Amino acid sequence: MVDDRTPYASHQEIEQLRDELRRLKEEQEKQKNGRHEDGQPKDEKKEESGEENEKPEEPKKPHPVRKFILIALVLVLAIGGLLWWLHARNFESTDDAIVDGHTSGLAARVAGTVIAVYVEENQFVKAGQVVVDLDPRDYEAAVASARGQLQQAQAQQQAELPSVPVTRVTSQTNIANAGSSIASAEAGVAAAQRNYEAALDRVREAQATAAKAQSDVDRYRPLAEKDEVPREQFDQVVATATSSAAAVAANQAGAQAALKQVDQARAQLAQARQTAGEVANNAPRQIAIQQANVRSRAGSAQMSRAQLEQALLNLSYCKIQTPVSGIVARRVAEIGQHVAPGQEVLLVTRLDDLWVTANFRETQIRRMVAGQSARIHVDALAQDFDGYVESMPAASGSITSLLPPENATGNFIKVVQRLPVRIRFKQGQNGLDRLRPGMSVEPKVRVR
Incomplete structure:
Protein backbone atom coordinates (compact mmCIF):
# COMPACT_ATOMS: atom_id res chain seq x y z
CA MET A 1 0.00 0.00 0.00
CA VAL A 2 1.04 3.59 -0.45
CA ASP A 3 0.34 6.87 1.18
CA ASP A 4 -3.21 7.90 2.26
CA ARG A 5 -3.23 10.38 -0.68
CA THR A 6 -2.00 7.84 -3.31
CA PRO A 7 -5.44 7.05 -4.90
CA TYR A 8 -6.27 10.73 -5.11
CA ALA A 9 -2.85 11.60 -6.61
CA SER A 10 -3.07 8.88 -9.29
CA HIS A 11 -6.54 9.94 -10.36
CA GLN A 12 -5.42 13.56 -10.57
CA GLU A 13 -2.44 12.71 -12.76
CA ILE A 14 -4.64 10.67 -15.09
CA GLU A 15 -7.01 13.62 -15.43
CA GLN A 16 -4.08 15.89 -16.22
CA LEU A 17 -2.92 13.50 -18.97
CA ARG A 18 -6.38 13.42 -20.44
CA ASP A 19 -6.60 17.22 -20.42
CA GLU A 20 -3.18 17.43 -22.15
CA LEU A 21 -4.25 14.98 -24.87
CA ARG A 22 -7.51 16.85 -25.34
CA ARG A 23 -5.62 20.14 -25.64
CA LEU A 24 -3.22 18.73 -28.25
CA LYS A 25 -6.09 17.39 -30.31
CA GLU A 26 -7.84 20.76 -30.23
CA GLU A 27 -4.65 22.49 -31.41
CA GLN A 28 -4.33 20.03 -34.26
CA GLU A 29 -7.93 20.66 -35.31
CA LYS A 30 -7.34 24.41 -35.23
CA GLN A 31 -4.25 24.04 -37.38
CA LYS A 32 -6.16 21.93 -39.88
CA ASN A 33 -8.96 24.46 -40.13
CA GLY A 34 -6.56 27.43 -40.45
CA ARG A 35 -4.59 26.20 -43.57
CA HIS A 36 -5.15 24.40 -46.89
CA GLU A 37 -3.57 21.21 -47.73
CA ASP A 38 -0.81 23.09 -49.56
CA GLY A 39 -0.16 25.33 -46.60
CA GLN A 40 -1.96 28.54 -47.87
CA PRO A 41 -4.08 30.77 -45.64
CA LYS A 42 -7.87 30.81 -45.70
CA ASP A 43 -7.96 34.24 -47.50
CA GLU A 44 -5.97 32.91 -50.44
CA LYS A 45 -8.31 29.94 -50.52
CA LYS A 46 -11.26 32.27 -51.04
CA GLU A 47 -9.50 34.06 -53.92
CA GLU A 48 -8.81 30.84 -55.69
CA SER A 49 -12.18 29.32 -54.91
CA GLY A 50 -12.78 28.61 -58.49
CA GLU A 51 -9.69 26.54 -58.86
CA GLU A 52 -10.36 24.71 -55.67
CA ASN A 53 -13.90 23.92 -56.65
CA GLU A 54 -12.55 22.30 -59.69
CA LYS A 55 -10.07 20.14 -57.66
CA PRO A 56 -11.31 17.83 -54.88
CA GLU A 57 -10.02 18.71 -51.34
CA GLU A 58 -7.62 16.11 -49.87
CA PRO A 59 -7.40 15.51 -46.06
CA LYS A 60 -4.26 16.86 -44.42
CA LYS A 61 -1.97 14.23 -42.98
CA PRO A 62 -0.64 14.76 -39.41
CA HIS A 63 2.96 15.74 -39.13
CA PRO A 64 5.06 12.63 -38.31
CA VAL A 65 7.15 14.49 -35.72
CA ARG A 66 4.08 15.47 -33.73
CA LYS A 67 2.80 11.93 -33.77
CA PHE A 68 6.16 10.68 -32.55
CA ILE A 69 6.22 13.28 -29.75
CA LEU A 70 2.72 12.33 -28.62
CA ILE A 71 3.54 8.63 -28.57
CA ALA A 72 6.79 9.32 -26.75
CA LEU A 73 4.97 11.46 -24.19
CA VAL A 74 2.44 8.72 -23.51
CA LEU A 75 5.20 6.15 -23.16
CA VAL A 76 7.17 8.39 -20.81
CA LEU A 77 4.10 8.97 -18.66
CA ALA A 78 3.29 5.26 -18.57
CA ILE A 79 6.85 4.30 -17.70
CA GLY A 80 7.02 7.03 -15.07
CA GLY A 81 3.75 5.85 -13.54
CA LEU A 82 5.00 2.27 -13.50
CA LEU A 83 8.29 3.26 -11.90
CA TRP A 84 6.48 5.42 -9.38
CA TRP A 85 4.14 2.53 -8.48
CA LEU A 86 7.04 0.09 -8.15
CA HIS A 87 8.80 2.53 -5.86
CA ALA A 88 5.77 3.63 -3.84
CA ARG A 89 4.61 0.10 -3.01
CA ASN A 90 7.73 -0.37 -0.86
CA PHE A 91 6.67 2.42 1.51
CA GLU A 92 3.79 3.00 3.90
CA SER A 93 3.03 6.50 5.14
CA THR A 94 0.37 8.38 7.03
CA ASP A 95 -0.36 11.90 8.11
CA ASP A 96 -2.14 10.71 11.28
CA ALA A 97 1.00 10.91 13.42
CA ILE A 98 2.45 13.15 16.12
CA VAL A 99 5.63 13.51 18.11
CA ASP A 100 5.11 11.85 21.48
CA GLY A 101 7.05 11.85 24.77
CA HIS A 102 6.92 11.47 28.51
CA THR A 103 5.16 14.15 30.51
CA SER A 104 5.82 14.18 34.26
CA GLY A 105 3.35 15.79 36.61
CA LEU A 106 4.91 17.18 39.79
CA ALA A 107 2.59 16.88 42.77
CA ALA A 108 2.90 17.90 46.41
CA ARG A 109 3.59 15.00 48.78
CA VAL A 110 2.50 16.91 51.89
CA ALA A 111 -0.11 19.55 52.56
CA GLY A 112 1.07 23.12 52.86
CA THR A 113 0.99 26.70 51.65
CA VAL A 114 3.08 27.72 48.64
CA ILE A 115 5.59 30.40 49.64
CA ALA A 116 7.78 30.45 46.50
CA VAL A 117 7.66 29.33 42.84
CA TYR A 118 10.99 29.46 40.99
CA VAL A 119 10.01 28.60 37.41
CA GLU A 120 7.70 29.78 34.66
CA GLU A 121 6.06 28.00 31.77
CA ASN A 122 8.34 27.07 28.82
CA GLN A 123 11.39 27.29 31.11
CA PHE A 124 13.99 24.54 31.05
CA VAL A 125 14.57 22.74 34.37
CA LYS A 126 17.15 20.17 35.43
CA ALA A 127 16.55 16.99 37.40
CA GLY A 128 16.74 17.71 41.14
CA GLN A 129 16.07 21.42 40.75
CA VAL A 130 13.84 22.99 43.44
CA VAL A 131 10.83 24.51 41.72
CA VAL A 132 8.32 25.13 44.54
CA ASP A 133 8.70 25.81 48.28
CA LEU A 134 6.00 25.08 50.87
CA ASP A 135 5.79 26.65 54.34
CA PRO A 136 8.03 24.36 56.50
CA ARG A 137 7.25 25.67 60.00
CA ASP A 138 4.65 23.06 60.91
CA TYR A 139 6.98 20.27 59.81
CA GLU A 140 9.95 21.78 61.62
CA ALA A 141 7.90 21.67 64.84
CA ALA A 142 6.97 18.06 64.09
CA VAL A 143 10.66 17.22 63.66
CA ALA A 144 11.53 18.82 67.01
CA SER A 145 8.73 16.89 68.74
CA ALA A 146 9.78 13.60 67.16
CA ARG A 147 13.40 14.20 68.12
CA GLY A 148 12.38 14.80 71.77
CA GLN A 149 10.27 11.64 71.84
CA LEU A 150 13.21 9.70 70.47
CA GLN A 151 15.54 11.01 73.15
CA GLN A 152 13.01 10.12 75.84
CA ALA A 153 12.55 6.61 74.45
CA GLN A 154 16.31 6.10 74.25
CA ALA A 155 16.73 7.25 77.87
CA LEU A 315 10.07 18.49 56.05
CA SER A 316 12.13 17.68 52.96
CA TYR A 317 8.94 17.39 50.91
CA CYS A 318 8.36 21.10 51.53
CA LYS A 319 10.94 21.64 48.77
CA ILE A 320 9.38 20.21 45.61
CA GLN A 321 12.03 19.07 43.15
CA THR A 322 11.62 18.01 39.55
CA PRO A 323 12.61 14.35 39.04
CA VAL A 324 13.52 14.78 35.36
CA SER A 325 15.05 17.36 33.07
CA GLY A 326 12.73 19.05 30.61
CA ILE A 327 10.58 22.09 29.90
CA VAL A 328 7.78 23.33 32.11
CA ALA A 329 4.63 22.76 30.07
CA ARG A 330 2.16 24.08 32.63
CA ARG A 331 2.50 25.90 35.95
CA VAL A 332 -0.35 25.43 38.39
CA ALA A 333 1.12 26.51 41.73
CA GLU A 334 0.78 30.13 42.84
CA ILE A 335 2.19 31.86 45.91
CA GLY A 336 -0.24 31.68 48.82
CA GLN A 337 -2.09 28.69 47.39
CA HIS A 338 -2.79 25.80 49.75
CA VAL A 339 -2.02 22.46 48.19
CA ALA A 340 -3.03 19.00 49.34
CA PRO A 341 -1.02 15.77 49.03
CA GLY A 342 -1.16 14.55 45.45
CA GLN A 343 -2.21 17.92 44.02
CA GLU A 344 -0.34 18.80 40.82
CA VAL A 345 1.79 21.94 40.89
CA LEU A 346 3.81 21.65 37.65
CA LEU A 347 3.83 19.67 34.40
CA VAL A 348 7.27 18.96 32.91
CA THR A 349 7.81 17.59 29.40
CA ARG A 350 10.93 15.53 28.77
CA LEU A 351 12.88 16.25 25.57
CA ASP A 352 15.53 13.54 25.84
CA ASP A 353 13.20 10.66 25.03
CA LEU A 354 10.89 11.48 22.11
CA TRP A 355 9.28 9.20 19.57
CA VAL A 356 6.54 9.24 16.93
CA THR A 357 3.15 7.66 17.43
CA ALA A 358 1.93 6.89 13.90
CA ASN A 359 -1.63 5.63 13.49
CA PHE A 360 -1.47 3.42 10.39
CA ARG A 361 -4.48 1.72 8.88
CA GLU A 362 -4.63 -1.97 9.68
CA THR A 363 -4.10 -2.78 6.01
CA GLN A 364 -0.83 -0.83 6.01
CA ILE A 365 0.96 -2.85 8.68
CA ARG A 366 0.70 -6.15 6.83
CA ARG A 367 4.42 -6.09 5.94
CA MET A 368 5.57 -3.77 8.72
CA VAL A 369 7.87 -5.15 11.42
CA ALA A 370 10.05 -3.68 14.14
CA GLY A 371 13.44 -2.47 12.97
CA GLN A 372 12.39 -1.17 9.55
CA SER A 373 13.78 2.24 8.61
CA ALA A 374 11.58 5.29 8.34
CA ARG A 375 11.73 8.88 7.14
CA ILE A 376 9.88 11.41 9.27
CA HIS A 377 8.81 14.79 7.95
CA VAL A 378 8.03 17.37 10.64
CA ASP A 379 5.56 19.98 9.40
CA ALA A 380 6.48 22.64 11.95
CA LEU A 381 10.20 22.49 11.08
CA ALA A 382 9.86 21.60 7.38
CA GLN A 383 12.63 19.10 8.03
CA ASP A 384 13.05 15.36 7.58
CA PHE A 385 14.53 13.02 10.19
CA ASP A 386 15.68 9.42 10.05
CA GLY A 387 14.09 6.85 12.33
CA TYR A 388 13.12 3.23 12.68
CA VAL A 389 10.11 1.21 13.80
CA GLU A 390 10.70 0.55 17.48
CA SER A 391 7.65 -1.56 18.30
CA MET A 392 4.39 -2.74 16.85
CA PRO A 393 1.06 -1.95 18.55
CA ALA A 394 -0.60 -4.21 21.08
CA ALA A 395 -4.14 -3.18 20.15
CA SER A 396 -6.02 -0.75 17.95
CA GLY A 397 -6.81 2.76 19.10
CA SER A 398 -10.50 1.99 19.48
CA ILE A 399 -9.83 -0.90 21.86
CA THR A 400 -7.70 1.26 24.17
CA SER A 401 -10.10 4.20 24.08
CA LEU A 402 -12.26 5.23 27.01
CA LEU A 403 -15.37 3.72 25.44
CA PRO A 404 -14.35 0.74 23.30
CA PRO A 405 -16.81 -0.34 20.59
CA GLU A 406 -19.33 -3.06 21.32
CA ASN A 407 -19.87 -4.86 18.01
CA ALA A 408 -21.95 -7.69 19.47
CA THR A 409 -25.10 -5.58 19.61
CA GLY A 410 -26.98 -3.61 16.96
CA ASN A 411 -26.05 -3.20 13.31
CA PHE A 412 -22.39 -3.60 12.38
CA ILE A 413 -20.56 -1.43 9.88
CA LYS A 414 -17.01 -2.47 9.12
CA VAL A 415 -14.58 0.38 9.64
CA VAL A 416 -10.87 0.24 8.85
CA GLN A 417 -9.11 0.42 12.21
CA ARG A 418 -5.95 2.34 12.95
CA LEU A 419 -3.14 0.98 15.10
CA PRO A 420 -0.47 3.13 16.82
CA VAL A 421 3.04 2.20 15.69
CA ARG A 422 5.97 3.62 17.66
CA ILE A 423 8.77 5.06 15.55
CA ARG A 424 11.99 6.09 17.28
CA PHE A 425 14.23 8.95 16.09
CA LYS A 426 17.84 8.03 15.36
CA GLN A 427 20.25 9.84 17.65
CA GLY A 428 22.83 12.39 16.55
CA GLN A 429 20.65 14.27 14.05
CA ASN A 430 20.53 18.04 13.84
CA GLY A 431 17.28 19.60 14.95
CA LEU A 432 16.22 16.94 17.44
CA ASP A 433 16.37 19.55 20.20
CA ARG A 434 13.64 21.55 18.44
CA LEU A 435 11.13 18.71 18.51
CA ARG A 436 8.21 19.00 20.89
CA PRO A 437 5.52 16.50 21.85
CA GLY A 438 2.34 17.06 19.88
CA MET A 439 3.96 18.22 16.61
CA SER A 440 2.33 16.85 13.48
CA VAL A 441 4.58 14.61 11.38
CA GLU A 442 4.31 12.44 8.28
CA PRO A 443 6.34 9.24 8.68
CA LYS A 444 7.16 7.01 5.70
CA VAL A 445 8.25 3.47 6.56
CA ARG A 446 10.17 1.32 4.11
CA VAL A 447 8.47 -2.07 4.37
CA ARG A 448 10.59 -3.92 1.79
Missing part, protein backbone atom coordinates in the same frame (compact mmCIF):
# COMPACT_ATOMS: atom_id res chain seq x y z
CA GLN A 156 14.06 4.82 79.03
CA GLN A 157 15.74 2.06 77.07
CA GLN A 158 19.09 2.81 78.67
CA ALA A 159 17.48 2.86 82.11
CA GLU A 160 15.85 -0.50 81.47
CA LEU A 161 18.94 -2.27 80.18
CA PRO A 162 20.57 -2.93 83.65
CA SER A 163 17.36 -4.43 85.00
CA VAL A 164 18.04 -7.79 83.36
CA PRO A 165 21.45 -8.45 85.00
CA VAL A 166 20.18 -6.98 88.28
CA THR A 167 17.20 -9.32 88.23
CA ARG A 168 19.43 -12.25 87.34
CA VAL A 169 21.79 -11.53 90.27
CA THR A 170 18.85 -10.97 92.61
CA SER A 171 17.30 -14.24 91.57
CA GLN A 172 20.55 -16.08 92.15
CA THR A 173 20.88 -14.48 95.59
CA ASN A 174 17.32 -15.43 96.47
CA ILE A 175 17.95 -18.99 95.37
CA ALA A 176 21.10 -19.12 97.52
CA ASN A 177 19.25 -17.65 100.49
CA ALA A 178 16.49 -20.17 100.06
CA GLY A 179 19.07 -22.94 100.11
CA SER A 180 20.58 -21.48 103.27
CA SER A 181 17.13 -21.31 104.85
CA ILE A 182 16.57 -24.95 104.01
CA ALA A 183 19.88 -25.92 105.55
CA SER A 184 19.12 -23.84 108.66
CA ALA A 185 15.68 -25.38 108.95
CA GLU A 186 17.11 -28.87 108.61
CA ALA A 187 19.63 -28.07 111.35
CA GLY A 188 16.79 -26.76 113.52
CA VAL A 189 14.84 -29.97 112.99
CA ALA A 190 17.87 -32.04 113.93
CA ALA A 191 18.48 -29.92 117.09
CA ALA A 192 14.85 -30.11 118.11
CA GLN A 193 14.91 -33.87 117.62
CA ARG A 194 17.96 -34.17 119.83
CA ASN A 195 16.32 -31.98 122.46
CA TYR A 196 13.28 -34.17 122.40
CA GLU A 197 15.32 -37.32 122.77
CA ALA A 198 17.23 -35.73 125.67
CA ALA A 199 13.91 -34.80 127.30
CA LEU A 200 12.76 -38.39 126.96
CA ASP A 201 15.96 -39.58 128.66
CA ARG A 202 15.36 -37.17 131.48
CA VAL A 203 11.78 -38.43 131.84
CA ARG A 204 12.99 -42.00 132.08
CA GLU A 205 15.65 -41.00 134.57
CA ALA A 206 13.12 -39.10 136.68
CA GLN A 207 10.76 -42.03 136.55
CA ALA A 208 13.51 -44.34 137.78
CA THR A 209 14.35 -41.95 140.61
CA ALA A 210 10.68 -41.62 141.51
CA ALA A 211 10.23 -45.37 141.52
CA LYS A 212 13.19 -45.80 143.89
CA ALA A 213 11.90 -43.02 146.13
CA GLN A 214 8.47 -44.63 146.26
CA SER A 215 9.99 -47.99 147.14
CA ASP A 216 11.93 -46.27 149.92
CA VAL A 217 8.65 -44.84 151.21
CA ASP A 218 7.03 -48.23 151.08
CA ARG A 219 10.02 -49.74 152.89
CA TYR A 220 10.28 -47.03 155.55
CA ARG A 221 6.53 -46.78 156.21
CA PRO A 222 6.24 -50.01 158.33
CA LEU A 223 9.42 -49.16 160.14
CA ALA A 224 8.12 -45.70 160.93
CA GLU A 225 4.88 -47.10 162.20
CA LYS A 226 6.83 -49.35 164.55
CA ASP A 227 9.08 -46.44 165.50
CA GLU A 228 12.03 -48.41 164.38
CA VAL A 229 13.32 -45.41 162.38
CA PRO A 230 13.05 -41.80 163.31
CA ARG A 231 10.01 -40.00 162.10
CA GLU A 232 12.17 -37.28 160.54
CA GLN A 233 13.96 -39.84 158.42
CA PHE A 234 10.66 -41.22 157.15
CA ASP A 235 9.43 -37.75 156.35
CA GLN A 236 12.62 -37.16 154.45
CA VAL A 237 12.04 -40.29 152.41
CA VAL A 238 8.43 -39.24 151.67
CA ALA A 239 9.59 -35.79 150.64
CA THR A 240 12.18 -37.33 148.33
CA ALA A 241 9.54 -39.54 146.74
CA THR A 242 7.19 -36.58 146.28
CA SER A 243 10.04 -34.54 144.72
CA SER A 244 10.90 -37.41 142.41
CA ALA A 245 7.27 -37.70 141.27
CA ALA A 246 7.20 -33.95 140.57
CA ALA A 247 10.44 -34.25 138.61
CA VAL A 248 8.87 -36.96 136.49
CA ALA A 249 5.93 -34.71 135.68
CA ALA A 250 8.24 -31.81 134.87
CA ASN A 251 10.42 -33.91 132.58
CA GLN A 252 7.36 -35.24 130.82
CA ALA A 253 6.18 -31.66 130.20
CA GLY A 254 9.64 -30.79 128.90
CA ALA A 255 9.53 -33.75 126.53
CA GLN A 256 6.16 -32.61 125.21
CA ALA A 257 7.58 -29.12 124.62
CA ALA A 258 10.59 -30.59 122.87
CA LEU A 259 8.26 -32.61 120.65
CA LYS A 260 6.39 -29.46 119.68
CA GLN A 261 9.67 -27.78 118.84
CA VAL A 262 10.46 -30.71 116.56
CA ASP A 263 7.15 -30.27 114.78
CA GLN A 264 7.75 -26.53 114.51
CA ALA A 265 11.23 -27.05 113.08
CA ARG A 266 9.84 -29.50 110.53
CA ALA A 267 7.21 -26.97 109.51
CA GLN A 268 9.88 -24.31 109.07
CA LEU A 269 11.87 -26.74 106.92
CA ALA A 270 8.86 -27.42 104.71
CA GLN A 271 8.24 -23.68 104.34
CA ALA A 272 11.89 -23.07 103.49
CA ARG A 273 11.77 -25.76 100.83
CA GLN A 274 8.56 -24.34 99.36
CA THR A 275 10.06 -20.86 99.29
CA ALA A 276 13.18 -22.19 97.60
CA GLY A 277 11.05 -23.88 94.95
CA GLU A 278 9.10 -20.69 94.29
CA VAL A 279 12.30 -18.70 94.04
CA ALA A 280 13.81 -21.22 91.63
CA ASN A 281 10.67 -21.27 89.48
CA ASN A 282 10.14 -17.49 89.46
CA ALA A 283 13.73 -16.54 88.73
CA PRO A 284 13.59 -17.31 84.96
CA ARG A 285 10.17 -15.67 84.72
CA GLN A 286 11.35 -12.49 86.36
CA ILE A 287 14.35 -12.39 84.02
CA ALA A 288 12.04 -12.95 81.04
CA ILE A 289 9.79 -10.13 82.23
CA GLN A 290 12.73 -7.75 82.44
CA GLN A 291 13.97 -8.84 79.01
CA ALA A 292 10.50 -8.19 77.60
CA ASN A 293 10.53 -4.75 79.16
CA VAL A 294 13.89 -4.07 77.56
CA ARG A 295 12.57 -5.19 74.17
CA SER A 296 9.50 -3.03 74.66
CA ARG A 297 11.68 -0.02 75.38
CA ALA A 298 13.79 -0.83 72.33
CA GLY A 299 10.65 -1.07 70.21
CA SER A 300 9.45 2.28 71.51
CA ALA A 301 12.82 3.79 70.65
CA GLN A 302 12.68 2.30 67.17
CA MET A 303 9.17 3.63 66.63
CA SER A 304 10.26 7.07 67.80
CA ARG A 305 13.22 6.89 65.42
CA ALA A 306 10.88 6.01 62.54
CA GLN A 307 8.60 8.90 63.46
CA LEU A 308 11.60 11.24 63.41
CA GLU A 309 12.63 9.95 59.98
CA GLN A 310 9.07 10.45 58.70
CA ALA A 311 9.02 13.96 60.13
CA LEU A 312 12.33 14.72 58.40
CA LEU A 313 10.95 13.32 55.14
CA ASN A 314 7.85 15.48 55.42
